[in-house]
Amino acid sequence: MPYKDKYDLIIVGGGVLGTFSAYHALRLGKSVALIERNKTPQEATVRNFGQIVPSGLNQEWKKFGFKSLEIYKQLQSIHDFTVRSHGSYYVASNEDEVTLLHELLQTDKSIDYESKILSAREACERLPGLKSQYCAEALHYPEEVSVDPRKMISLVIDYLTEVYQLTYLPYTIAQHFELDANGDCQITTNTKIKLTAEQLLICNGVEFQLLFPEYYLNEETECVKIHMMMTKPQSSLRFYGNVLTGLSIRRYEAFRECPSYSLIVEKNAADPRIKQWGIHILFKQTDNGQIIIGDSHHYADAHDKEELGFDNQQDVNEYILDLAKEIFDLETYQIDTTWTGIYSQAKKVDIISKSIEGKIHILNAIGGKGMTAGPGYTYYHIRKLFGHD
Numbered sequence: 001m002p003y004k005d006k007y008d009l010i011i012v013g014g015g016v017l018g019t020f021s022a023y024h025a026l027r028l029g030k031s032v033a034l035i036e037r038n039k040t041p042q043e044a045t046v047r048n049f050g051q052i053v054p055s056g057l058n059q060e061w062k063k064f065g066f067k068s069l070e071i072y073k074q075l076q077s078i079h080d081f082t083v084r085s086h087g088s089y090y091v092a093s094n095e096d097e098v099t100l101l102h103e104l105l106q107t108d109k110s111i112d113y114e115s116k117i118l119s120a121r122e123a124c125e126r127l128p129g130l131k132s133q134y135c136a137e138a139l140h141y142p143e144e145v146s147v148d149p150r151k152m153i154s155l156v157i158d159y160l161t162e163v164y165q166l167t168y169l170p171y172t173i174a175q176h177f178e179l180d181a182n183g184d185c186q187i188t189t190n191t192k193i194k195l196t197a198e199q200l201l202i203c204n205g206v207e208f209q210l211l212f213p214e215y216y217l218n219e220e221t222e223c224v225k226i227h228m229m230m231t232k233p234q235s236s237l238r239f240y241g242n243v244l245t246g247l248s249i250r251r252y253e254a255f256r257e258c259p260s261y262s263l264i265v266e267k268n269a270a271d272p273r274i275k276q277w278g279i280h281i282l283f284k285q286t287d288n289g290q291i292i293i294g295d296s297h298h299y300a301d302a303h304d305k306e307e308l309g310f311d312n313q314q315d316v317n318e319y320i321l322d323l324a325k326e327i328f329d330l331e332t333y334q335i336d337t338t339w340t341g342i343y344s345q346a347k348k349v350d351i352i353s354k355s356i357e358g359k360i361h362i363l364n365a366i367g368g369k370g371m372t373a374g375p376g377y378t379y380y381h382i383r384k385l386f387g388h389d
């Protein structure tokens, strides 16, 4: 592929932050090169649930989640980018969690975001397999969507390449950076290509060592490793939408902002494994009937990332499945696949967003909300970068 003498923007990293930054810049008429070290992205962006749930974000970040919904739906109106509009359900298991659902409902009303309380019977009707003994009530968000993370980002990259002439460089590692005599950004790759651009954006996920390690390898950034599982296809059982349960109600930021949150969470002494392994129980059914079940959260500082290891711990998975079986009666809990994923997270802020000499921009550590907030956040970020505030 011929390269341009100079791009408006070079992006390092084809995950959700890099690819959607490319999408927004291209739509502003800018020329963009996207460098990805693998053939297609292989990290957090393809290993996640694909639950797009602005409902769970804090007040400040909801606007990015809402913008993402708009972007995903707009893409889906053009072509099948695997965006499914089946909404989200938070299933409460007791009176305390029900209280939090009702408090979040009030917040939703105040910001005019559609949500509805479902009785236990209504929730069980909508979600076949959901156990009536578990469900006290549910909160439904009809506007929310999910994506197939294993396919979506590659489909977007292909689309940008075909329709917007994105220069995509797969199997390429951005290794070295310098400002040339004209003040332009020059990136050198492992394949000895030199690319020049007006601006450089680095969205390198958990690859901290190669570019500007000083921004990540400090005590402000951590890595979070997650265990995930997927069942064999269910033969006839089908439920649609993102399903989040009591433990998510006890952890998601939107609920943390509810008036009764601290009282309720302090009151309940949970099984210590839930805290130790950071367990949530979430479900999502894929288009072919498999059920994705997760998850757990294991933490290490960015410079100690290796301590998280590469193992998929059987005791953690078994415990997740024990808890899942208390919530859903599936036709089969036989596990087809297990995997882990790691994302980076800033400890004190919602994202690391830094600019160096007005030319180099670092965007990373969006945490566990990247699929939900990433497309929307990058919309505003890219507009600002090109002076379209």
Ligand SMILES: Cc1cc2nc3c(=O)[nH]c(=O)nc-3n(C[C@H](O)[C@H](O)[C@H](O)COP(=O)(O)OP(=O)(O)OC[C@H]3O[C@@H](n4cnc5c(N)ncnc54)[C@H](O)[C@@H]3O)c2cc1C
Binding pocket: 012, 013, 014, 015, 016, 017, 018, 035, 036, 037, 038, 040, 041, 042, 043, 044, 045, 046, 047, 048, 049, 050, 051, 052, 053, 172, 173, 174, 175, 203, 204, 205, 206, 207, 210, 211, 226, 227, 228, 295, 340, 341, 342, 343, 364, 365, 366, 367, 368, 369, 370, 371, 372, 373
């Ligand atoms: C198991 C799991 C479940 C999750 N579930 C959800 C969910 O349901 N909803 C939600 O909103 N979020 C979820 N998340 C969070 C979400 O996946 C992340 O926030 C998001 O994917 C981070 O995207 P990113 O672009 O920052 O990083 P990444 O996806 O890690 O992308 C970084 C990319 O940069 C490339 N790269 C790095 N360095 C270089 C280099 N020097 N040269 C070339 N390429 C380079 C890498 O190969 C990689 O493709 C989940 C995360 C995990 C792990």
